[in-house]
Amino acid sequence: MSEGPAEPVTDVRGTGIPVRGNDIDTDQIIPARFMKVVSFDGLGQFAFFDQRFDDEDNQKEHPFNDERFQGASILVVNANFGCGSSREHAPQALMRWGIDAIVGESFAEIFAGNCLALGIPTVTTDEDTVRTLQDWIDDNPDASIDVDIAAERVSYDGTEIEVTVDESQRRALVDGVWDTTALMRSNAGTVREVAESLPYIELEG
């Protein structure tokens, strides 16, 4: 059992929220105009903003507006979620809204990487299983779902489904080594050696 520098994420528990549709890109998750900020704080309120509000700022129908799903932490999505621009504002907005784990059919690679950097697991399963889970959440918005990263299993209401967690993601989360900053900082001595070995580097002090 390796002791990592970050909090291990082995198991996430909470109520669910379904957001349906394939190819939901990061522009939909957080429109570019909300990127003109100096901090990620407060980005949560802008998650899916253009899907949630019309031009006159009236609420539209969207799970993130739905009373029943306020307080949910497990987002359940369909295929190719998070495609498009690499902006980290997207997972940041979701996380700050309250999302701790995402279950879906598939994820865009950079998006999944950005989630991992925040300790948010992105676990996958097949289309039918996802749909069944989404429908179940609609009927049971207050019921708890358990995402077990180590065992690659999602359980709800006595049902257990097998999910896939990318191997390096699983290791990173379970061993608590998803925090690359802490991980790489522990090699500070070697960093300096590499710096000194390179002819073009001039260090101060």
Added chain:
Amino acid sequence: MSEGTLYDKVWENHTVAELPTGQTQLFVGLHLIHEVTSPQAFGMLEERDMEVAYPELTHATVDHIVPTGDQSRPYVDEAAEEMMRALEQNAHAANIDLADPTTGRQGIVHVIGPEEGLTQPGMTIVCGDSHTSTHGAFGALAFGIGTSQIRDVLATQSIAMEKQHVRRIEVSGSLGKGVEAKDVILEIIRRLGTDGGVGYVYEYAGDVIESLDMEGRMSICNMSIEGGARAGYVNPDETTYAFLRETDRFRDDAAAFESLLPYWQSIRSDPDATYDDVVHIDGSELEPVVTWGTTPGQGVGITQPIPDPEALPADKRQSAREAQAHMRVTPGETMEGYEIDVAFLGSCTNARLPDLRRAAGIVEGRVVHPSVRALAVPGSQRVKAAAEAEGLDDIFTDAGFEWRGAGCSMCLGMNPDQLEGDEACASSSNRNFVGRQGSKDGRTVLMNPQMVAAAAIKGHVTDVRRLPEVVSV
């Protein structure tokens, strides 16, 4: 797996450790930052009570939000002013060099790095901006990173990465009149697709690439990311060394230049290097390329017909249909005659001195079409000063172009230069995504700078090679 390429060599000599995640910890030789993606990273650093580990290896500038007109402070746009202040505070607190507009060195980050000689062969270079691939033109390993990775770099001068494959793209022959580096990369993306480079680093080679100046090589490497490749590079050669000799870094320090030269030569790909893939393109066949759609891969030669979506591979049809509806183009026709409202000469792809010179060559003695708003926006304050020293500003303004201050300008809608409504724009930038230039109904047609100049004159997209001669009066 590739072996003996520049990528392999630079990867290896910058490797710090193999991480338990299976990724490699790579040392970062040069870190560039700008106002949009860095403040959150500084915030995260502060949250954890960490300091910038190697401030001398990070350089900052302001480009995305900076107005290209009135630059007096505070900026009219409060959000822009706030971002600028955050950058100033962060740079100051961490002792990081900031090329702000008062220094005369400010500009688009991918223009000023090379200009100052910060960008050198055999380096690893990162920036929180996807067009960092530009710096690969010097034989550096350069790629865009996300905000958490910026935090990693500030705290550890390293990033965690997986090694990629290397694809060599050989462009043989020579380019015809009116055909530029921009057309080469638009053609590459058109052929290989916007996701063709996913998982790859591109090595650009062949007679066409070798005969390009550094600015042309930068235009090509710049758009590697539009082809899906996070990095692209050209092996350093005499052209590279000659450029470096004239930069701030080496102009007055010949000894430093001589001492680094052997390193630069040593990291070139070996003649017998192994690649994961090789692609050939005959550069002599190319003509000016323009986009007809809303991704950089939806391009076509100026004399060629816009494709029929129904004749495209199944996975490309729907996006082609939507793109053509948005752009209001007709399959079977060429892009010749497509009316434009705005001509934008700028961006990190094509706003360096030779780009402006070639465009000025087209504009000289002609006037901008009365229905066109034309902007010439130098990539940096230095490009601007150099262009003015040769009188290019007069050529542009005499013709009816606005001659503006340095910045990203109308490449993206984060500063006052934006498209309005459904305006169509002939643009020398790199992205034609819906909404990219500030209006969700705006229409962007990507092309080389000479083609932008020609479109500005005619009021519509046109083949610069067939522009009638200027009749002197």
